[in-house]
Amino acid sequence: MLKKKTAAPGAAPVAPGPTTPLSPRFLYVLCAISAFLLYANTLGHDFTVDDTTVIKNNKFTTQGLAGLDDIFTSSYRAGYWDRTEGLYRPLSVAMFAVEWWLAPDKAWPGHLMNVLLYALTAVALFSLLQRLLKHMHPLIPLLVTLLWVFHPLHTEVVANIKSRDELLSFLFGLLALKGLMRYTEQKQLPALILSALAFFMALLSKENSVTWAGVFPLALWCFGAADLKKTIRLSSIYLLITALYFLIRLAVLGEITGGYELMLINNSMVGAESMATQLATALSVLGKYLFLFVLPVTLVFDYSYNTIPNVTFGSPAALLSALVIIGAFLYALKQVPRRSPLAFSILFFFGTIALVSNVFFLIEATMAERFVYTPSLGLCLLCGCLVNGFLQKRNKKVKEPGLPNALWKNPVFMPLMAVLILFGGRTISRNMDWKNNLTLLLHDVKVSPESARIRYALGSTLLVEEALKAPEGSVQRSNLLDRSIDELSKGVSILPNYNDAWYHLGIAYKEKGDAKNAVAAFEQARSYKAFTEASRFISAGVAYGMNRQYDKALADLESAVRLAPDDADAWNNYGLYLSEAGQAAASLDALNKALALKPDFDKAYYNRGNTRAKAGDYRQALTDYGIALSYNGSYTDALNNSGNCYVMMQKFDSALVFFRRAVEADPANVKAVMNLAVTLQNLGDTATARTFFEKARNMGARP
Numbered sequence: 001m002l003k004k005k006t007a008a009p010g011a012a013p014v015a016p017g018p019t020t021p022l023s024p025r026f027l028y029v030l031c032a033i034s035a036f037l038l039y040a041n042t043l044g045h046d047f048t049v050d051d052t053t054v055i056k057n058n059k060f061t062t063q064g065l066a067g068l069d070d071i072f073t074s075s076y077r078a079g080y081w082d083r084t085e086g087l088y089r090p091l092s093v094a095m096f097a098v099e100w101w102l103a104p105d106k107a108w109p110g111h112l113m114n115v116l117l118y119a120l121t122a123v124a125l126f127s128l129l130q131r132l133l134k135h136m137h138p139l140i141p142l143l144v145t146l147l148w149v150f151h152p153l154h155t156e157v158v159a160n161i162k163s164r165d166e167l168l169s170f171l172f173g174l175l176a177l178k179g180l181m182r183y184t185e186q187k188q189l190p191a192l193i194l195s196a197l198a199f200f201m202a203l204l205s206k207e208n209s210v211t212w213a214g215v216f217p218l219a220l221w222c223f224g225a226a227d228l229k230k231t232i233r234l235s236s237i238y239l240l241i242t243a244l245y246f247l248i249r250l251a252v253l254g255e256i257t258g259g260y261e262l263m264l265i266n267n268s269m270v271g272a273e274s275m276a277t278q279l280a281t282a283l284s285v286l287g288k289y290l291f292l293f294v295l296p297v298t299l300v301f302d303y304s305y306n307t308i309p310n311v312t313f314g315s316p317a318a319l320l321s322a323l324v325i326i327g328a329f330l331y332a333l334k335q336v337p338r339r340s341p342l343a344f345s346i347l348f349f350f351g352t353i354a355l356v357s358n359v360f361f362l363i364e365a366t367m368a369e370r371f372v373y374t375p376s377l378g379l380c381l382l383c384g385c386l387v388n389g390f391l392q393k394r395n396k397k398v399k400e401p402g403l404p405n406a407l408w409k410n411p412v413f414m415p416l417m418a419v420l421i422l423f424g425g426r427t428i429s430r431n432m433d434w435k436n437n438l439t440l441l442l443h444d445v446k447v448s449p450e451s452a453r454i455r456y457a458l459g460s461t462l463l464v465e466e467a468l469k470a471p472e473g474s475v476q477r478s479n480l481l482d483r484s485i486d487e488l489s490k491g492v493s494i495l496p497n498y499n500d501a502w503y504h505l506g507i508a509y510k511e512k513g514d515a516k517n518a519v520a521a522f523e524q525a526r527s528y529k530a531f532t533e534a535s536r537f538i539s540a541g542v543a544y545g546m547n548r549q550y551d552k553a554l555a556d557l558e559s560a561v562r563l564a565p566d567d568a569d570a571w572n573n574y575g576l577y578l579s580e581a582g583q584a585a586a587s588l589d590a591l592n593k594a595l596a597l598k599p600d601f602d603k604a605y606y607n608r609g610n611t612r613a614k615a616g617d618y619r620q621a622l623t624d625y626g627i628a629l630s631y632n633g634s635y636t637d638a639l640n641n642s643g644n645c646y647v648m649m650q651k652f653d654s655a656l657v658f659f660r661r662a663v664e665a666d667p668a669n670v671k672a673v674m675n676l677a678v679t680l681q682n683l684g685d686t687a688t689a690r691t692f693f694e695k696a697r698n699m700g701a702r703p
Helices: 024-042 051-056 061-072 090-102 108-132 139-150 152-159 161-186 189-205 207-223 228-253 275-294 316-338 341-356 376-394 403-409 413-433 437-447 452-469 475-494 499-512 515-528 534-546 550-563 568-580 584-597 602-614 618-631 636-648 652-665 670-682 686-698
Strands: none
Touching (some): 024 108, 024 139, 024 413, 051 061, 051 090, 061 090, 090 108, 090 161, 108 152, 108 161, 108 207, 139 413, 152 161, 152 413, 161 189, 189 228, 207 228, 207 316, 341 376, 413 437, 452 475, 452 499, 499 515, 499 534, 534 550, 534 568, 550 568, 584 602, 636 652, 636 670, 670 686
């Protein structure tokens, strides 16, 4: 008697053509609503992290519809920086431009579109899986879809508007595969044409979509009835589309593969001692992806230096990862001839993550949760196949495997529901971390304290978005600057050559009034990377000026006005320190240029007033202070110096008026309080003067 062969795990049907008592329309709605509700709490969130580079501060995006030509003929972030970048993803950036045109500087359209696309993806995925897994238990397509939809690893992609590229890439990949499978079953040419178009759209969304060209033949083989020859012939269509895409890339970028500088801050493996260490670390990262798929508890938006230290093959994590990965890959290859869905699941994961795995070549990132957005479908499919195999063994003779029977009588129901509830709760809670930059960074710095970039990003956010917006001289501003300095200092302690962190540390010290440490930080920054931007020369020049190093201050500020001759701020600071260096004529010339560029520049009028006051031209100085005050009535320094001019002119009554206004504008300004006290004493009001002298002493004024 011949021995009957068994089917591959998960491949054999429980029953031919099973159905559920619930309508397909209801199940589609269930998938879409689940996806939408999971991320509904992101709709009121702000722009975060990389949203700045592709949306908020991108000159092409913020032009709205007028920027579309530039978007389709430039690299991904060309509207933000001049850096050479081998990324061409015009589709998502074009959508951002349209959203900006509809609602300028508003984040909600982007978040709403991301959530809607995620819901649409859930529907597309369920539709595709019903076609691919039609011989499995009727719950499996729904199970795989919901597992994928609820998984917390996807929070970065949906909650961060910038990750629209991932959303579009995966969605169009699914649509392309569905169209291909529909063509093979129904021989409808429009389905194949739409499939090819969807794949092209996926490529315009993100370069990694090229991996779908390998998914298509694998799916045809594992889930279709085509022979190898027909599979290759159909798959060649997608190779031609890939070639067309790369020709477009070549025309736009001037290169095919993409040139970018690999930096240690982005990828720890750049600093690996050997190729073997790079490979061991890359495999351990793949193992971490698998671990996070099973236990997505500790999530973080950034895995750059030194979140994941380099390891050798002597590391248990690297060895275990290597054994699991190699074993799974070899098993999948063995199952491919049997057209096994398990083989497809495993190879889908490895194939779609290959380009960002750092196994074959290094990329700009050590690891990122968004990198597993598409590959996670393979892991969800793997889970579905295993559950199907369990149901298959347990219930071989089920006549009507309907939904109620499967739900209430199968022991897999409660564990699966528990997983979905836990995953859903984790997804919703993680979304809240993405509310804005500060909430995200304050959370993730606790999770990943050894990340130089997170320390830098938190310090910079505290500086730029919090401290510099707080009132000057306030306790709040001082405390925020201290926190910023602390985080930035930790960042440079983790990565001593972190140029950007040193630069922002210099700004924080400058704003704190600590000129000595500001100068030291700026010098560290430029020692690792020469300054090329006017803003950096301005910041360093001001710090040198505050430290009375006028030669260096003027050298940097000269560079600033040379690089940015239309920058009023550069000319203002240049004029300020020309005055401090005793070059009054040159100072007035620079300040006049600042005012020509910005006629309502109160600080430039104030500085011109100071220059004239130093030269003894008090009347002209008072005129400049008056103009400054017309634009900023509470400009304490202008009020105080107006009083000083009247004192020099022996007009104490007029001086008293301005000193009182200065103290009213800023009661904590010790100079104004002391000047008021002295003027009151000179006018003979010793009792009131004594009160203000005492107040000044309590504020730290020297007798």
